[in-house]
Amino acid sequence: MFDWDDLRYFVGVADAGSTLKAAARLGANQTTVARRIAALERALGHQLFERGRAGYRLTEVGQRLLAHARPVAAAASAFAAEAAAARRALSGTVRLTVNEIYSEMMLTPLLAGFKAAHPQVRLELDHAHETRDLGRGEADIALRVATRIEGDALIARRIGEDRWTFYCSAAYAAANGKPRDIDALADHPLVGGGGPGVWDIYGRWLAHHAPGLEPVTLYDSSTGLLAAVRAGLGLAALPCLAVADDPALEPCFASGPVRRALWIVTHERTRQSPHIGAAMTYFGDALVRRAARLGLR
Amino acid sequence: MFDWDDLRYFVGVADAGSTLKAAARLGANQTTVARRIAALERALGHQLFERGRAGYRLTEVGQRLLAHARPVAAAASAFAAEAAAARRALSGTVRLTVNEIYSEMMLTPLLAGFKAAHPQVRLELDHAHETRDLGRGEADIALRVATRIEGDALIARRIGEDRWTFYCSAAYAAANGKPRDIDALADHPLVGGGGPGVWDIYGRWLAHHAPGLEPVTLYDSSTGLLAAVRAGLGLAALPCLAVADDPALEPCFASGPVRRALWIVTHERTRQSPHIGAAMTYFGDALVRRAARLGLR
DNA sequence: GGCCGGGGCTGCAAAAATGCAGGACAGGTC
DNA sequence: GACCTGTCCTGCATTTTTGCAGCCCCGGCC
Numbered sequence: 001m002f003d004w005d006d007l008r009y010f011v012g013v014a015d016a017g018s019t020l021k022a023a024a025r026l027g028a029n030q031t032t033v034a035r036r037i038a039a040l041e042r043a044l045g046h047q048l049f050e051r052g053r054a055g056y057r058l059t060e061v062g063q064r065l066l067a068h069a070r071p072v073a074a075a076a077s078a079f080a081a082e083a084a085a086a087r088r089a090l091s092g093t094v095r096l097t098v099n100e101i102y103s104e105m106m107l108t109p110l111l112a113g114f115k116a117a118h119p120q121v122r123l124e125l126d127h128a129h130e131t132r133d134l135g136r137g138e139a140d141i142a143l144r145v146a147t148r149i150e151g152d153a154l155i156a157r158r159i160g161e162d163r164w165t166f167y168c169s170a171a172y173a174a175a176n177g178k179p180r181d182i183d184a185l186a187d188h189p190l191v192g193g194g195g196p197g198v199w200d201i202y203g204r205w206l207a208h209h210a211p212g213l214e215p216v217t218l219y220d221s222s223t224g225l226l227a228a229v230r231a232g233l234g235l236a237a238l239p240c241l242a243v244a245d246d247p248a249l250e251p252c253f254a255s256g257p258v259r260r261a262l263w264i265v266t267h268e269r270t271r272q273s274p275h276i277g278a279a280m281t282y283f284g285d286a287l288v289r290r291a292a293r294l295g296l297r
Numbered sequence: 298m299f300d301w302d303d304l305r306y307f308v309g310v311a312d313a314g315s316t317l318k319a320a321a322r323l324g325a326n327q328t329t330v331a332r333r334i335a336a337l338e339r340a341l342g343h344q345l346f347e348r349g350r351a352g353y354r355l356t357e358v359g360q361r362l363l364a365h366a367r368p369v370a371a372a373a374s375a376f377a378a379e380a381a382a383a384r385r386a387l388s389g390t391v392r393l394t395v396n397e398i399y400s401e402m403m404l405t406p407l408l409a410g411f412k413a414a415h416p417q418v419r420l421e422l423d424h425a426h427e428t429r430d431l432g433r434g435e436a437d438i439a440l441r442v443a444t445r446i447e448g449d450a451l452i453a454r455r456i457g458e459d460r461w462t463f464y465c466s467a468a469y470a471a472a473n474g475k476p477r478d479i480d481a482l483a484d485h486p487l488v489g490g491g492g493p494g495v496w497d498i499y500g501r502w503l504a505h506h507a508p509g510l511e512p513v514t515l516y517d518s519s520t521g522l523l524a525a526v527r528a529g530l531g532l533a534a535l536p537c538l539a540v541a542d543d544p545a546l547e548p549c550f551a552s553g554p555v556r557r558a559l560w561i562v563t564h565e566r567t568r569q570s571p572h573i574g575a576a577m578t579y580f581g582d583a584l585v586r587r588a589a590r591l592g593l594r
Numbered sequence: 595g596g597c598c599g600g601g602g603c604t605g606c607a608a609a610a611a612t613g614c615a616g617g618a619c620a621g622g623t624c
Numbered sequence: 625g626a627c628c629t630g631t632c633c634t635g636c637a638t639t640t641t642t643g644c645a646g647c648c649c650c651g652g653c654c
Binding site for chain 2: 631
């Protein structure tokens with residue numbers, strides 16, 4: 001019987017294209033990766049990869065077997081996520097996943113209050129770009145933008161509408177004035193990027209409504225994007241819920257009708273845990289109040 | 298990250314109940330099994346088992362995680378089956394799974410002819426009691442009893458009806474006479490068993506139609522059951538398709554109306570392979586002819 | 595044409611996993 | 625009460641795996 005752990009290397013090398021890159025990603029040594037692959041090939045009786053100077057390329061058999069190795073990898077990572085979730089549940093930790101652009105302005109000010117109200121709960125903020133699977137236990141609570149939340153056993157509470165508006169810094173507005181509509185946008189420099197989750201929405205809107213316009217700079221993080229706008233580098237479309245009360249920013253004009261809303265979401269199974277329930281209530285209440293204050297119900 | 302291979306030991310110990318039994322089943326040393334479990338617990342940060350004098354008992358967390366470990370094990374064994382199927386395809390091997398009671402009389406006489414017609418094909422006969430999953434590549438061709446074949450991409454060819462009749466040996470009939478119907482059955486000794494697949498059908502029929510009757514002997518294999526009937530030990534219900542042309546056996550009376558049929562089945566994906574196609578045609582044709590000869594269309 | 599970087603392979607020493615033998619212990623059995 | 629049997633754990637020698645340090649090869653670039 002082959003070593004199940006070798007499937008990790010199999011998938012890793014197939015995805016990375018070389019044992020060197022795979023080793024870096026898997027946190028192992030190139031030699032080890034090459035040897036695990038060789039061992040797996042010996043055990044299975046198949047050559048999985050074609051060795052070339054350019055790297056490891058899947059053989060036909062390898063390709064076919066890879067399709068069956070992926071489910072193993074998926075199941076193994078689901079197992080790991082479940083173990084992590086159980087560990088959090090036992091240690092009173094709550095993992096909250098949220099795009100960082102919403103995190104800084106909306107969540108950070110609430111953390112001290114939450115800590116004071118629930119001193120025994122440890123909070124982990126997860127700003128990963130990927131969407132976490134709550135059903136799998138990859139996170140306990142998520143802040144999500146969607147028209148509505150779909151999922152087997154997800155419990156979602158609506159925070160408020162997710163309106164986006166073009167913003168510039170107060171200093172920029174004083175020096176250059178503010179555009180009043182899309183057509184005036186061409187006379188102002190645009191700052192783009194913000195990472196997936198922001199640029200997905202913002203960039204797609206730009207491409208659709210103002211096809212000629214190119215941002216002068218692209219940031220890969222939303223903190224960078226925000227900092228650039230605050231520093232007066234130019235304009236960017238930003239979610240009102242997150243930045244409407246930032247005194248350094250001034251709204252120009254709304255970027256269109258609102259279809260989406262921001263939701264706070266958890267999983268039915270994990271909501272029973274008192275820590276997670278407490279966090280849902282605390283952050284849910286506070287965020288709903290915030291949305292009402294900003295007129296974004 | 299934990300070692301995926303340790304999940305094999307996790308599931309093994311959970312099922313076996315002790316590291317010693319698990320080690321025997323997994324073909325490893327008890328010490329190794331215990332140490333792999335300890336390593337997994339360390340990596341996951343959870344105690345999976347309660348150690349006691351009587352063996353390893355799952356903790357609550359262990360139970361919960363076991364439910365997520367099983368899918369990994371299932372995916373891994375599907376991967377192994379796929380690799381084995383690919384190996385067979387490349388080496389020109391065909392694996393045919395069939396209950397042994399059908400195998401001896403129906404298939405064995407055909408093997409020499411098949412070998413002569415297709416000398417390059419290696420044939421593996423699999424008499425396992427479990428049903429093989431053709432979709433997973435656990436076998437290439439199956440002989441199955443069913444009212445109809447259901448499955449995603451299975452190709453099934455009907456051989457003939459699966460009628461069952463009570464048989465005894467010619468010598469037994471000469472000495473004791475033959476029962477003409479169910480009611481006369483009580484005056485004759487019954488031989489039971491035959492392993493799963495035979496006793497499932499035969500035993501359930503007995504329990505339903507002749508509740509008081511107990512077999513004098515139970516065999517766990519169908520070769521044993523057949524040999525006992527041939528030796529004149531008593532009567533047994535047997536599939537006509539398999540034994541109707543056995544000169545040593547005499548039919549008594551049919552055990553009921555026929556709902557099921559015997560099918561030869563393969564998977565769409567594997568049928569493309571010339572070896573498997575050749576075997577399907579050869580055995581399918583020969584078995585259909587046999588069924589027609591015995592009047593069991 | 596020399597140089598550099600990505601990639602793979604080999605030899606060797608260190609580290610880890612494995613199997614074996616032995617020991618302990620609880621629960622039956624004669 | 626002596627004696628199995630099934631179970632787990634520990635210590636030690638052996639085997640296997642791993643990581644590191646070189647070394648080779650090839651293609652692109654200055």
